[in-house]
Amino acid sequence: MSSRVLAADVEHFCDQGWVLTRSHDDVAAVQRWVSEVAAWPQDDGEWLHHLELTDTGPQLCRTENFVPFHADLRALLTTGPMLETASALLGEPAVLYKEKINYKLSGGAGYSPHQDAPAYRFVATHVSCMVAVDDALVDNGCLEVVSGHHQDLLPVDEVGCIRSEVVASLTWVPVEVKAGETLWFHSRTPHRSGPNLGPTPRRALYPTYNALAEGDLRAAYYKQKRGELGDGAAVSLIGDFQGRPVA
Numbered sequence: 001m002s003s004r005v006l007a008a009d010v011e012h013f014c015d016q017g018w019v020l021t022r023s024h025d026d027v028a029a030v031q032r033w034v035s036e037v038a039a040w041p042q043d044d045g046e047w048l049h050h051l052e053l054t055d056t057g058p059q060l061c062r063t064e065n066f067v068p069f070h071a072d073l074r075a076l077l078t079t080g081p082m083l084e085t086a087s088a089l090l091g092e093p094a095v096l097y098k099e100k101i102n103y104k105l106s107g108g109a110g111y112s113p114h115q116d117a118p119a120y121r122f123v124a125t126h127v128s129c130m131v132a133v134d135d136a137l138v139d140n141g142c143l144e145v146v147s148g149h150h151q152d153l154l155p156v157d158e159v160g161c162i163r164s165e166v167v168a169s170l171t172w173v174p175v176e177v178k179a180g181e182t183l184w185f186h187s188r189t190p191h192r193s194g195p196n197l198g199p200t201p202r203r204a205l206y207p208t209y210n211a212l213a214e215g216d217l218r219a220a221y222y223k224q225k226r227g228e229l230g231d232g233a234a235v236s237l238i239g240d241f242q243g244r245p246v247a
C-alpha cells in the first residue's frame with residue numbers, strides 16, 4: 001500500500017463500503033478545469049455532453065470521456081494520490097476505467113437508488129468515487145449511501161435500480177462532501193441522491209478504476225457505450241438518472 005494512503009481509510013472502506021478522503025488542495029483550479037470542459041462545444045468532439053430538461057430549460061447534466069482532451073484533469077485522475085488511493089482500496093494496481101462529470105446545476109435532477117456494478121460490463125473488480133468540485137450538501141443533492149451493504153447485488157426493477165421494497169428496508173445516510181474532498185465507494189455500495197434545490201452548482205467528478213490485472217479497458221468501455229446508447233439523450237446504461245430528457 002502507498003504510504004500516502006492511510007490504513008484506517010482502507011479499513012473504513014472495507015467495513016462500510018465507502019470512505020471520505022482529502023483529494024486535492026487547489027479547489028479553484030479543479031473548478032476552473034471543469035468549467036473549461038463544460039464550455040466545450042456539443043458536437044465536434046469525442047467527448048459526450050448530456051443535457052437534461054429543467055423548469056428553466058435545457059442544461060448540461062453530464063460530460064463523459066474528457067480525460068484524453070484535458071491534460072490537467074487527466075493528471076488529476078490517472079496519476080498521484082487518486083490512483084494511489086484507488087490502488088490501495090482495490091488492494092492491487094488500478095487503472096482508470098471511465099470518467100464523468102455530473103454537473104447537477106441548480107434545478108438539476110437526482111439519481112434513484114442503485115448499485116453501479118451492473119453498469120460495468122467488462123470488469124469484476126472496480127472502485128468509484130465522487131470528487132467534490134463544489135461543496136455537496138443535503139440541500140444541493142449530496143450522495144446518500146447505505147453503510148456496510150456492499151457484499152451482494154440487490155434485486156432490481158425494470159430499469160436496473162434497487163427495488164422499492166428493498167430501498168425502504170435500508171438505512172440511507174447523507175454524506176456531505178466539501179470541495180477538495182472525495183467520497184470513495186464500492187461498486188456494490190447502494191447510493192442515491194436528491195435534486196439540487198439550491199441556487200449554485202453541485203459539480204462532481206466521478207472516475208471509476210478497475211484492477212490493472214483485468215486490463216486497460218477504457219477505450220472498449222466507451223466504444224461499447226456509444227454503440228449501446230449512441231450520442232443521444234440516455235445518460236447511463238441503467239435508468240438511475242431522474243432527469244427529464246431534452247426532446
Ligand SMILES: O=C(O)CCC(=O)C(=O)O
Pocket residue numbers: 102104110111116141142143191192193194204206240
Ligand atoms: O451525482 C449524483 O448525485 C449521483 C451520481 C450517481 O449515482 C451516478 O452517476 O451513478
